Ligand SMILES: NC(=O)C1=CN([C@@H]2O[C@H](COP(=O)(O)OP(=O)(O)OC[C@H]3O[C@@H](n4cnc5c(N)ncnc54)[C@H](O)[C@@H]3O)[C@@H](O)[C@H]2O)[C@H](O)CC1
């Protein structure tokens with residue numbers, strides 16, 4: 001699903017209004033009406049009847065006046081409060097403000113502290129608050145009386161419907177600019193915005209509904225959109241035809257595990273099989289091979305050179321030979337960071353141009369030596385801690401600048417990045433950003449990443465591009481976790497639950 005930044009939104013609006021000639025006030029009419037219909041549904045569902053609209057001085061506020069007019073026409077008790085003086089309103093917003101005043105709808109300014117008491121009382125007596133203070137035009141932090149109004153809205157414990165973007169939220173990053181409205185529901189105009197889809201923005205937006213307001217969808221391509229929300233529409237699976245054999249579904253080589261972490265290797269290899277890979281070979285330290293082979297009937301295991309239960313550099317030549325007969329490679333889960341691993345991982349990556357997914361200890365192995373991945377068919381799957389080690393940024397710097405951090409990394413290394421988090425972000429070497437729509441907190445469990453790595457390797461082995469393998473892997477991994485949640489809830493969820501539900505998850509792509 002297309003996602004536009006506020007800059008792209010403005011460009012699309014400009015083309016629609018100035019080039020195509022769609023009247024801007026018509027867009028505002030549709031935006032306001034779509035929002036009003038949403039509010040009406042909420043009132044009917046809750047047998048409620050009183051609404052206050054709080055409008056800012058821009059077109060977001062203009063939408064708010066249209067909302068008020070529609071609600072008033074439907075016999076709903078509605079009052080409008082301005083966070084600015086009447087005289088400051090202009091353009092389409094002013095046309096709609098004048099209309100509601102002419103209709104006799106209650107309008108009052110809340111621009112001095114003594115007005116706040118009255119607003120507080122009115123909020124208390126109302127059922128729903130419509131937040132039309134700021135939309136995509138927010139610049140910098142909110143302060144002063146408007147900040148107090150937003151805090152009052154949040155403390156009122158009322159149903160809040162935000163127009164386009166919760167006021168105070170940065171539409172592009174999801175950051176809270178000083179303060180932000182916590183919405184029950186956000187009705188966003190024509191296209192999703194990135195800030196509604198990642199934290200904390202996703203928390204503040206509540207349930208998001210995209211209102212179609214009359215802007216041609218094709219204009220998104222004209223402005224070169226590059227953000228996407230991954231939905232089931234984007235991850236259809238090719239039908240498998242009759243006369244095929246396992247070789248048609250790819251051969252994956254997994255290099256993983258050590259004497260204290262055999263489970264990581266198991267989960268990764270088993271997930272690759274479950275995600276449809278035709279043949280999976282697993283390289284582990286020689287002394288753990290029998291332990292692992294036990295539970296992995298469908299996987300061919302290779303016990304290679306080791307030192308004290310950890311793969312040693314002497315395993316390199318055998319690994320490179322196995323790579324030659326594989327379509328895709330996964331390296332990392334449970335390797336540990338000891339002794340020879342960093343050099344072994346570095347030289348494997350250096351000596352192959354096959355698609356590779358690097359996870360966990362393979363990422364740690366490349367800290368400070370990332371030049372070896374430059375321009376290769378490589379997918380990295382760090383969580384914020386691993387990304388912090390790879391980039392030298394703090395976890396907070398990463399969390400608060402997800403898109404920028406991902407784009408900077410991709411621009412520099414021209415690989416595919418899966419930045420795992422509460423909302424996993426995928427950045428591709430073509431410069432696209434994908435935000436995943438599946439998954440739940442129950443998946444933050446040991447081994448969950450190993451399962452994802454196996455799934456991505458499976459899609460790579462089946463011939464998917466790095467971009468598609470990353471998107472499919474992340475989406476179906478989250479989908480499997482959502483299915484698991486239905487019966488184990490989030491507290492009891494284990495990586496095995498996710499793994500077991502991979503086949504069920506894949507069904508939604510067929
Ligand atoms: N997307 C569409 O096709 C349509 C969107 N519409 C709505 O219009 C807003 C965008 O309107 P705009 O006037 O550009 O900005 P805002 O209404 O968001 O308000 C910004 C307003 O407030 C001032 N301001 C900005 N930041 C601050 C701050 N930190 N402190 C104080 N004041 C601030 C700024 O000067 C602006 O005047 C969009 O979200 C939709 O809701 C229309 O419906 C048309 C179609």
Ligand SMILES: [K+]
Nearest residue numbers: 134163165167
């Ligand atoms: K708003």
